Each structure stands twice: as C-alpha cells, then as structure tokens.
Amino acid sequence: MQSLAGRLERCAINTATLGHQLPIEQMIDAVARAGFGAIAAWRQELQDRRVEVIGRRIRDAGLKVSGLCRSTFIPAPTRALFLANIEDNRHAIDQAAALEAACFVVVGGGLAQGSKDLAGARAQLGEGLALLLEHARSAGVPLALEALHPMYCADRSCLSTLEQALDLCEVLDSHRSGALGVAVDVYHVWWDPKLEAQIERAGQSQRLLAFHVCDWLVPTRDLLLDRGMMGDGVIELHRIRGWMERSGYADAVEVEIFSRDNWWKRPVSETLEVCAERLQTVC
Numbered sequence: 016m017q018s019l020a021g022r023l024e025r026c027a028i029n030t031a032t033l034g035h036q037l038p039i040e041q042m043i044d045a046v047a048r049a050g051f052g053a054i055a056a057w058r059q060e061l062q063d064r065r066v067e068v069i070g071r072r073i074r075d076a077g078l079k080v081s082g083l084c085r086s087t088f089i090p091a092p093t094r095a096l097f098l099a100n101i102e103d104n105r106h107a108i109d110q111a112a113a114l115e116a117a118c119f120v121v122v123g124g125g126l127a128q129g130s131k132d133l134a135g136a137r138a139q140l141g142e143g144l145a146l147l148l149e150h151a152r153s154a155g156v157p158l159a160l161e162a163l164h165p166m167y168c169a170d171r172s173c174l175s176t177l178e179q180a181l182d183l184c185e186v187l188d189s190h191r192s193g194a195l196g197v198a199v200d201v202y203h204v205w206w207d208p209k210l211e212a213q214i215e216r217a218g219q220s221q222r223l224l225a226f227h228v229c230d231w232l233v234p235t236r237d238l239l240l241d242r243g244m245m246g247d248g249v250i251e252l253h254r255i256r257g258w259m260e261r262s263g264y265a266d267a268v269e270v271e272i273f274s275r276d277n278w279w280k281r282p283v284s285e286t287l288e289v290c291a292e293r294l295q296t297v298c
C-alpha cells in the first residue's frame with residue numbers, strides 16, 4: 016500500500032476536528048492552505064448561508080467535499096415526529112447535492128425518546144432509510160450509513176457494527192444502485208473482530224463511501240469528545256487503511272476528531288499541521 020507521504024490531496028479534514036471555532040469560509044481557506052484535498056462539512060455551519068455559494072467557494076479553493084455530516088436521527092416516539100425527521104433529512108440531502116458532496120453521512124439515531132424498544136428503533140431506521148433512498152438517488156448523493164460504537168446505541172445509533180449496516184444495505188438496496196453504502200469510522204469499529212471481513216464485503220458490493228480516522232485514547236475520558244489524534248492511541252490505522260484500499264477504496268482519508276479538552280483548544284493552524292504530519296506518518 017502506498018504511503019500518504021506527499022499525498023495530502025488524498026486526505027480530508029472534517030470540520031468537527033477544528034472545534035467549530037471558525038466560520039465555514041475560514042475553515043475552507045485554512046484546510047486548502049494546509050494542502051488537503053477535501054473537506055467534510057456539518058449542517059450547522061451552513062445555517063444562514065447559501066449552500067450553492069459555499070459549494071462554489073470550496074471548489075474555487077481547490078477542495079472536494081468528502082461528505083456532509085450528518086443526518087437527523089430517525090427513530091421518534093410519534094409518527095408525526097418520525098415523518099418530520101425524514102423531511103429534515105430530505106432537505107439535508109439537497110444541501111449535500113448543492114455542495115457536490117461525495118456522500119451524506121447517516122447516523123441513524125438510537126432509541127426513540129422515552130422508549131426501550133430497540134427492535135422498534137431499528138425497524139424505524141430501516142423504514143426511514145427506505146423513504147430517503149429514492150430522494151438520495153434523484154439528488155445524486157449516496158447515503159453513507161455510519162455504524163457507531165455500541166456505547167452510543169441508546170442515544171445516537173442503533174446501528175453498531177459494519178456487518179449490521181451492510182445487512183441493512185442489502186435489504187434496502189439489493190440491486191446495488193450506488194445510492195446506499197457505508198462510512199467506516201475507525202473510532203467506532205476498530206475493536207470489531209469481523210472488521211476486516213466486513214470491509215472486504217463492503218468493497219465487493221461497492222459500498223465503501225467514506226473512511227474516517229482518529230485514534231482511541233487509553234484511557235478515554237469522555238465517550239463523545241475525547242477522540243485522539245492519529246498515532247496517540249491504540250488503533251492500527253495503517254492496517255485498517257490497508258484493508259480499505261485492498262477492498263477498492265480510493266477516496267478520501269478523512270480526519271474526524273472530537274476533542275473538547277485538547278485539540279479544540281489549540282489554534283486551527285496547529286491542529287491542521289499535526290493532522291498532516293500524522294496522516295503522512297502513521298496512517
């Protein structure tokens with residue numbers, strides 16, 4: 016496998032890595048200046064903006080959009096709220112299309128508020144995705160299902176493994192339209208004994224849409240906001256990227272670090288510099 020040294024154009028920065036310190040325009044400029052090839056944006060950064068204008072600005076800076084984060088959680092306690100979540104996601108898919116994003120990242124949601132019905136949450140997620148899939152096809156933006164670590168099952172994602180996400184893809188999109196696939200985020204799946212086999216399976220069905228990297232710190236002090244910089248933790252990043260590439264993945268290696276007490280406190284330029292260095296040496 017080819018090293019990423021000298022190939023930062025293969026690499027992307029997810030704006031969450033920069034701690035939401037700057038408006039999107041300034042993050043675009045900073046990421047481009049640091050030599051990366053792509054950026055992944057969050058919906059909240061597009062509020063009060065014309066998405067087409069932001070899309071043009073990104074392209075003018077020489078960047079691609081590796082993804083738009085992320086879906087509104089789908090399971091809901093009432094039918095009306097469920098349908099409102101679907102509508103919200105349709106709008107977000109349109110925004111992803113306007114940005115020419117490579118995918119719309121779907122984090123499915125956990126249990127509906129006040130519910131203990133996990134099977135019901137998973138059923139709602141399947142139904143919701145079926146409703147969104149047609150819209151994604153016509154918008155030309157694939158949905159990238161991101162399985163989240165099982166510790167988030169109650170409140171963020173009732174999809175916990177890559178296998179589960181791929182099973183759902185097969186059910187909803189058996190003819191492989193290209194509109195449904197997966198985002199592989201090492202933070203969520205690095206521990207999975209089936210990871211290598213499931214990445215291979217995803218490659219065979221052409222469902223590898225995104226690859227997110229960071230590291231798992233020992234100890235981890237916050238389950239959401241203490242992700243590590245690549246190389247500072249225990250994830251075999253180089254090996255997992257090897258599995259991705261052997262399975263045909265040739266798109267962006269995207270850095271996504273939520274780090275409230277460390278990287279989010281540092282200047283954006285420093286974080287970008289360290290990301291660049293680590294991508295080229297430990298990924």
Ligand code: ZN
Pocket residue numbers: 161198200227271
């Ligand atoms: Zn991710």
